[in-house]
């Protein structure tokens with residue numbers, strides 16, 4: 001029967017849209033077809049839907065959006081015998097509001113290790129795709145289209161398979177084709193038929209966007225048939241759709257730039273919002289600051305505060321459609337007088353390991369630091385939005401909603417606009433300085449030039465020259481000194497290594513010249529403390545203390561086989577550190593992944 005249909009189709013399908021064959025399955029995604037927690041199929045299987053779905057008109061038809069909370073899965077078991085076998089056409093009218101690496105529109109498949117079977121129409125972060133496995137190939141072909149889709153726009157996305165060729169169509173036109181699969185579609189024994197998500201037995205990535213309509217045929221449509229179907233609805237692709245994203249925090253409120261009488265409160269929402277920042281000396285937060293600018297990113301400053309004082313704050317954000325997002329009350333503390341004792345945490349290179357990063361942030365919070373310093377590589381890939389919204393902010397929230405954080409850019413940030421969108425640091429943001437108690441920090445972007453004559457070198461010289469701070473601290477990502485095995489020459493294969501980053505080594509001349517006390521770096525994912533170093537030589541006193549504290553989560557690295565003279569202590573392992581300063585006393589402690597102290601240092605300025 002299916003083969004007969006296939007023959008029928010290849011001959012008559014030019015009139016597909018006018019005189020279309022009957023689909024095997026069809027979902028018209030409108031609220032009126034939602035009944036008792038199911039989207040009732042026009043043909044085929046009803047889909048289970050547990051959460052409320054937003055609706056908007058597309059070409060005058062009220063269509064369902066999926067806010068990315070759940071995929072719509074067939075409410076009864078679907079056997080592979082009920083799926084198209086010898087030929088397939090799947091077509092859909094959909095929009096993507098959130099570009100994700102593994103997105104699904106509709107599918108019935110398994111893609112687990114060596115077991116690849118079934119098919120899935122979907123998308124990655126930029127393109128639509130069809131994945132399909134056949135009897136003639138043990139692996140699935142993921143055919144990626146060449147059209148780059150725009151979020152928030154409706155597309156006609158379709159795919160066909162006729163037993164010899166897999167074809168993907170976007171807006172009626174052939175977008176990609178492959179002859180890698182041959183013969184009948186190979187199905188898994190067990191799978192779930194799912195719309196609005198990429199779903200197999202061990203993965204479930206819900207779709208965020210509008211789903212207007214989906215068809216499945218056990219026939220292979222021709223190019224003309226697909227083009228015809230598109231023509232009938234192409235006016236829909238011109239419409240601007242309302243985003244279906246759930247109104248949530250992309251970045252829950254976090255603190256930056258505390259002074260004795262002000263603090264920065266930053267947060268970001270998935271949709272543009274206005275709102276209110278509430279604050280006060282009690283948890284009632286009786287004072288308000290209106291957030292009038294409609295934006296996803298909010299950077300507010302509370303002013304008129306008393307030094308060294310605990311305050312409370314919370315936020316309310318309101319989307320354009322009137323949804324309200326409230327946070328629980330949190331706390332902050334203003335900076336103390338210049339002669340006050342301070343303590344701060346250092347967590348670096350959290351990149352791509354939110355589990356460990358969260359552990360470190362939780363340990364650090366338990367020590368009640370005044371603030372957090374991050375020497376770079378907050379994310380694994382700074383250009384990947386999800387690395388901010390799913391890795392960095394959720395893992396650090398426990399700490400940065402209570403204490404201000406002071407980051408610098410690592411190489412993994414890739415200078416991405418997201419860094420600048422989320423942060424609110426003094427211009428130009430990639431370098432800046434701040435004071436806290438007796439310390440002044442000079443925050444440098446070591447991805448940029450640090451050599452004499454460079455913008456940052458000149459700026460730093462000017463700033464160090466005028467600094468009156470008792471303790472001068474430098475923070476940048478790349479280490480001035482490191483005994484790492486292979487970042488500065490492969491010490492397992494040669495005896496040549498620069499033992500540190502030469503760009504910042506050039507800048508360290510200024511550190512010696514202007515009495516810098518301590519330098520904090522990351523980049524190398526292990527721990528290292530130097531002896532005091534002055535002008536490139538180890539000294540007993542009067543030099544600079546260098547630390548590499550890059551163990552916040554990134555994959556671990558290790559030291560080369562022989563000890564350089566600057567090395568005091570080196571350790572492979574995830575960690576965070578605390579620094580405590582009281583007048584002339586400097587204390588430093590490093591803690592491992594179990595929260596146990598593994599290195600410490602205490603000296604007084606007189607001893608220095």
Ligand SMILES: [Fe+2]
Pocket residue numbers: 377410411412477522523524
């Ligand atoms: Fe790095």
